[in-house]
Amino acid sequence: MDMAFSSLDDCYSMYVKYAKECGFSVRKGTTQTNSKGVLHIKYYLCTRSGLYKDKKVDTLDPTQKERLVRSNFSKRTDCGALLGVTFEDGSWKVYKFVEEHNHYLVERRDKHFLPTKRHLTQLQKHVIHSMSKLNLGPVKAFNVMKNCFGGFEDVGAISHGVFICRYSMVFVPFTGIDNHHCSVTFGATLLASETADTYIWLLRVFLKPVSSQPKVVVTDQDPAMKKAISVVFVDTRHWLCMWHVMHKLSLKVGVRLCNSTNFKERICGVVWTDILTPEKLESEWEAVITEFNLADNDWLSDIVALRESWIPAYYRMEEMSSLMRTTSRSESENHFFGQVFNSKATLVEFMTHYETAIEAQSELxxxxxxxxxxxxxxxxxxxxxxxxxxxxxxxxxxxxxxxxxxxxxxxxxxxxxxxxxxxxxxxxxxxxxxxxxxxxxxxxxxxRKEAFPNCSPEFSISHEYMTELDPDV
Structure with missing residues (x-):
């Protein structure tokens, strides 16, 4: 009591040093001002002081009533240990000190587990960031740093096991097609669940900066996504990715049938072409089903019932029907992000890799x-x-x-x-x-958007000829 310090920084440094010796960590608490608005009381608390309360959070529309509850895992125990200082006669003096804690203190051999011991220097941050850009995982990165600096306790880490985190989150990129038929990443999100409500929230958030609904959306057969699109994108045509549908073929009809006969070749020849009219396609489909005795296969019956949502023959006269052939685009996007992502990454590492991937798409x-x-x-x-x-x-x-x-x-x-x-x-x-x-x-x-892609020589018309027909061209 009554110890005096020239500044608040000196007070904080002293209490942090004391806490390290005792085996707990410190956080800065509240302040009080006098009648003139001048700071005159400051508190420093144990990090386990107070208790977290569930927070009602509306993550979508600030004008709506609070409706979502977010629970926070916490180690706080409402610990009452603290240091209070007051400003008197030109210095900060200790006027209140509570020593007792209501939780166990960390023993000396485990003090490098304390949050105050797990800080990285600017050099260490730069090294980690550089290795992350080289797609080195956190374990390898910190093993390298451990060898360079002497041990995990010297590189702001408690042990290499701490950096292997499992979040079980779903990465959802939004990919579009530009004027040059190239894939463009509009944005991405990490979802904790794949429910219809989660996707509805996501699509509404996506609409905020975009301002208008897309003309066409292509997804797999996720029922939650289907429901969300019908709720949010009311003016959008929802198509199913052909590749994701046909990828299940062997599983649903049997590997032996697909590998020992020409069934797969026959059925793919029917659905992967946009030359057939819808009437011709249906007759060809029935012929294949009859030939291989698959009339009782429920999965084939279900997907043919959805034929207007995924077979190109039904979009021959519609703009952007080429989007149905998303095999190369899906694989290209998976390969692109797969070069910098892995399922074992921490969230911080994941975000660093994501930013690196997006930067690689932009020359500017x-x-x-x-x-x-x-x-x-x-x-x-x-x-x-x-x-x-x-x-x-x-x-x-x-x-x-x-x-x-x-x-x-x-x-x-x-x-x-x-x-x-x-x-x-x-x-x-x-x-x-x-x-x-x-x-x-x-x-x-x-x-330019006026360019004609894939235009064969016999159908190309020279600019000079068009000028002769119409001088305003």
Missing amino acids: IGIADCINQRYEDQPDGFVKFYVNDFQQPCTSLFEVMFRKSDGTCSCSCRRFEQFGLLCRHIFYVLRIMDIRDFPKQYILNRW
Whole structure:
């Protein structure tokens, strides 16, 4: 009692040191001000002080009444141990000290389990982040750090087992198709359950930034998702992914039938084509079912009853029917995220990997890793910039040529020449030169929505011919 300190930081440091010796951890408590609004009392508490209460949380609409209850697992025991200090005569003095705890204290051999001992330095955080980008798991990362720093107790870890967490959460990415028929990740979420109510909440949250309902949604045969889409996306056409339907074929009709006969080839030849009319498809389907004596197979009866939701023959005249063929897109997305994800990752590691994956999809984000080392004036109004790209540390400086008068630019990485897309190094130069309009000469026709994909030579019409027919083209 009556110990004096020159600052609150000194008070806190003293109590933390005392707590470490005793075997508990400290958190900062409440404050009180005097009549003039000046802070004059501060409390420091045991981390097990107080009790958590269930919180009613509306996670969707703040205008609605509270309806969701979130329970929090807690180790708090309403412990009364504390240190209270008051400001008197220019210093902070201890005026209240409660020593007794209502829980066991940590013994000396286990003190590295305390939260106050599990802090990472900036260097350790940087090392973990760098290894995470290389897709090294938490166990390997902390084993490396243990060998470098001396032990788990010296790297902010209690043991390597702590970093193997199981959350049993479901990763749900939202993937769309752009003008170039490329997959684009709009966003993603982690769900604790796959109920209809959870999906309804998710789709409503998705609609907030998007503002409009999608024209078409393709999913597997999840009944919870089906219900959620019917509730939230009332103006959306819901299709089933063909690949997910047909992937169950061997399981539902038997491996022997699929492997020892041409049944699978026959049935796939019926449903995977959009050449057949609906009437022809139904007659071909019946012929295959009759030939292989499968009229009593309930699963085949169920999926053919849903034929308008997944067989392309029923969408021959509808826009975007090619989306039904999602095999390559599903596998591509799974492969893309599988390169950086694994089921054993912690949530923190998962989020780091997810951000790395999304950054890999955007060339513009890479601008943040570029810096100009120097520039030189060149003939004909060009300026040569020497750009350092930190994402490619083993590469020499990239040379970017830029002329402001007409927006002409080029880079030694030759990305535009190879892919028809400007690189991050050019975008970096455009930004530092305060160029607000995208150089039109670098927007190739194949990236425009007016481009005709997969147009054969005999059906292509030259721009000159169209101009002769209509001068306004």
